[in-house]
Amino acid sequence: IRLAILWHMHQPFYQDLDTGAHALPWARLHALKDYRGMVDVLEPFPDVRVTFNLVPSLLSQVQTYAAGAGSDRLLEVGLTPADMLTATDRAFMVSNGFHAQPDRMIAPYPRYAELHASRDEAAGWSVDDLRDLQVWHKLAWMDPDQLTSDPRLVRLVAKGRGYSEEDKAELRAVELAWLRSTVEAYRRAQERGQVELSTSPFYHPILPLLCDTD
Numbered sequence: 001i002r003l004a005i006l007w008h009m010h011q012p013f014y015q016d017l018d019t020g021a022h023a024l025p026w027a028r029l030h031a032l033k034d035y036r037g038m039v040d041v042l043e044p045f046p047d048v049r050v051t052f053n054l055v056p057s058l059l060s061q062v063q064t065y066a067a068g069a070g071s072d073r074l075l076e077v078g079l080t081p082a083d084m085l086t087a088t089d090r091a092f093m094v095s096n097g098f099h100a101q102p103d104r105m106i107a108p109y110p111r112y113a114e115l116h117a118s119r120d121e122a123a124g125w126s127v128d129d130l131r132d133l134q135v136w137h138k139l140a141w142m143d144p145d146q147l148t149s150d151p152r153l154v155r156l157v158a159k160g161r162g163y164s165e166e167d168k169a170e171l172r173a174v175e176l177a178w179l180r181s182t183v184e185a186y187r188r189a190q191e192r193g194q195v196e197l198s199t200s201p202f203y204h205p206i207l208p209l210l211c212d213t214d
Contacts (some may be wrong), residue, residue: 002069004051005048005049005050005051006048006050006051006052006053006198007038007051007052007053008048008055009035009038009052009053009054009055009058010053010055010057010058010204011023011026011027011030011055011057011058011061012057012203013057013060013202013203014026014027014061014072015021015060015064015070017063020070020071021071021072021073022061022071022072023071023072025072025073025074025075027058027061027065028061028062028065028070028072028075028179029063029141031062031065031178031179031182032118032138032142032143032175032179033141033142033143033144034143034179035058035062035182036143036162036178036182036185037055037143037144038052039052039185039186039189039195040145042189042194042195045108046192046194048194049194049195049196050194050195050196051197051198052186052195052196052197052198053193053197053198053199053200054186054197054198054199054211055199055200055202055204056199056200056201056202056204057202057204058202059183060202062149062182062183063183065111065179065212066176066179066180066182066183068176073092073096074092074096074097074137077089077092077093077096077134078093078097078134078137078168079134079168079172080140081165081195082127082128082130082131082134082165083127085130090122090125090130093130093133093134094119094122094125094133096133097115097133097137098115098116098119098137098141099137099138100141102116104138105141109136109139109140109157109160110137110160111160111161112133112136112137112139112140115129115132115136128161128162128163130163131164131165131168132162132163134163134168135156135163135167135168137172138171138175139153139156139157139171142174142175142178143178146174146178146206150174151181152170152171152173152174153171153174156170156171
């Protein structure tokens, strides 16, 4: 069998060039959970060759976030000290802090599952509850292998609840380091001859909306 494996890695361009903010967090979140892990999984199998199509609109956003210049509403609210969240911020965090696959990303973690189950009563949540949600939403979106191998993430998962603002700062440092390493991981894979990289027009993800396949 002659098999060609092509992974198409794309995101729409969510960034508003006037404000610099991203309308939605998906480029950042999938960079944390998926993009680096997709290329890392190849390393134990050096005979496997794969092509990755990396869309410029994705790469641009990952690099912006990696430089610490990217922002989105969920990131901003998630980093705000929990005791400084406004009523609007609290409502936004509860509404958006459970955007995760329930069976694989929420249910395995007792505290996150507990918060998910009580989200209809979130108006009565304490500052500690909100801070735990800020942490667990981000932990759930971290690369699964990192959650079991990075000592900082292992500690945070094991702690489970009662997180501090210092815990949040440590998690942010892990996030930035992981984002910075993502594009480099693809470069290394290409240099060792295991990956071929292709690309497509900057706004490639919108083409399906413009084309009538009939």
